[in-house]
Amino acid sequence: LNAEHPVVVVGAGAGGIAAAIAAARAGARVLLVERGRAIGGTVVHSLIHTLGGLYDDAGRIINGGLAAELADALLHRGRDSRQRRLGRTWVLNACPMLYQELVTGWIGSLPGITVALETWVDRVTERSGRIEMVTLGSRSGVVTVVAPRAVVDATGTCAVVRLVDPALVVDREPAAAGGLIVVLRGVEPGTLEAPRGLAHLRALRAAAAEGSLPAGCQHVWLDHGVRSDEVYVKLAVPTVVISARSASLDAERDAVVELLRRQPGFSSSYVAATGAPGIRDGGRVVGECMLSEDDVRSGRKFADRAARCAWPIERWDPHGSVALEYLPSGLSYDVPLRALHVRGLANLWTAGKTVSADACAQASARVVGTCWAMGEAVGRAAAATTAPALASASPHQQPQPPAPAPLP
Amino acid sequence: MLMGDAIMHDGSPLASPARTVPSADAIERRVRTDLVPQVAREARDALRSGDIDLLALLDSMQLLRLVVVVESAYGIKIDNSDLIVENLGSPFRLAAFIAAKTAALH
DSSP states (O other): OOTTSOEEEEOOSHHHHHHHHHHHHTTOOEEEEOSSSSSOHHHHHTTOOEEOSSBOTTSOBOSOHHHHHHHHHHHHHOTTOEEEEETTEEEEEOOHHHHHHHHHHHHHTOTTEEEEOSEEEEEEEEETTEEEEEEEEETTEEEEEESOSEEEEOSSSOHHHHHHOGGGEEOOSSOOOEEEEEEEESOOTTTTOTTTTHHHHHHHHHHHHHTSSOGGGGGOEEEEOSSTTOEEEEEEEOGGGTTSOOHHHHHHHHHHHHHHHTSTTOTTOEEEEEOOOBOSOSOEEOBSSOBOHHHHHHTOOOTTEEEEEOOOEEEEOTTSOEEEEOOOTTOOEEEEGGGGBBTTOTTEEEOSTTOSBOHHHHHHHTSHHHHHHHHHHHHHHHHHSOOOOGGGSOTTSOOOOOOOOOOO | OOTTHHHHSSSSOSOOOOSSOOOHHHHHHHIIIIIHHHHOGGGTTTTSSSOOOHHHHSOHHHHHHHHHHHHHHHTOOOOGGGOSHHHHSSHHHHHHHHHHHHHHHO
């Protein structure tokens, strides 16, 4: 349809995937750019098995559209998928590998989407309030996309927006702790059942308090997995080591696993998978509208609603302890589309945890279900963005389709 | 609420082991109005009456903190073998459990 003016979506996590699907369904040609080797984002790479933000506090689907389609597909495709109460919230328990399989198939089924893996944005050219050119880098060289219809920064770290103007990004200070998830299998079913299952957590915390485990382990958390023999071990990642898997983090993981193996029910357990450290807040854009803590707490509604959210405000300190502030029962708030529109740039959007919001509002809005809804709204808006006038492109820069990358 | 908040929730000292053995009624009142709300402020209303299911009311993090709060409020040690529904399942059961533990101290 508009081959010469693709919507460029950067980052193939929840926000980016939803944006790509929505834009393609709206008839736009989409180039989905992903730095890593596979699509899926935080859910897949950090092994998130409790998908939040899909339901309200009564367990009803909170956003229709793609988020609801995703929930439906996960429930029907996964034998072990189920809707589950977690604290006072509802989540969808699903295997991260199933999620990856599903979204990869979904993206692959849409002919309008070209996926470029192991590709990143090197340079962005902006002129009079529009992104005019995007230069993509990869191991095989450089590709320039001239006159994109719109660009969606779904990198989770505002990587594209930073290239345009670092002043359009707000970084959290001090940064919130990240998380490292380890999946154990071979655990006796029912081992974590409350209240008896609390003994394992107490053992870990006592060991951390008395020094036989690294001090960082005092914030370790255990959760039921998707299959009955699985336990998900969640380690806090202090912000100083968030950028890379460090040796100390691996040592912490090994110490926790070793201690657990001595606990009843864990004797035959083994590490089935270790995720990449997850980043909760990699910076937020300055949007046309900024979602505030007050908006979240008061359940504010917006005429340009992109997503609805009822997820609690997660207060993570830099060391890794968390406190949940639940919204009043029955309350939800809207994420306005303007909070996903980068200020002053007609065709630059964001989707996902980089939404324009204060740190507190972001700590509620960043969950995966909300990210899908945000991505969908942005994808539609990006597809509807007026194409740039061809005359404005210089004669030497004929619009050209980007080199397609092979699907995995 | 952070772990640390448990100590400063209303300005009253948390670790005040009772000098005399408190009655099970008094313990249950404190469980409902003070100890459980310390770990689950939002549950204050639900705690006002009836023998509610604490395992349904609290998530595991809140339960874990409740154990810590109870231990320091009454100066007792809750063993892993004590972590059973009969001891923690409701305000009534928890109060009876605390009463038995404190009685054993004296």
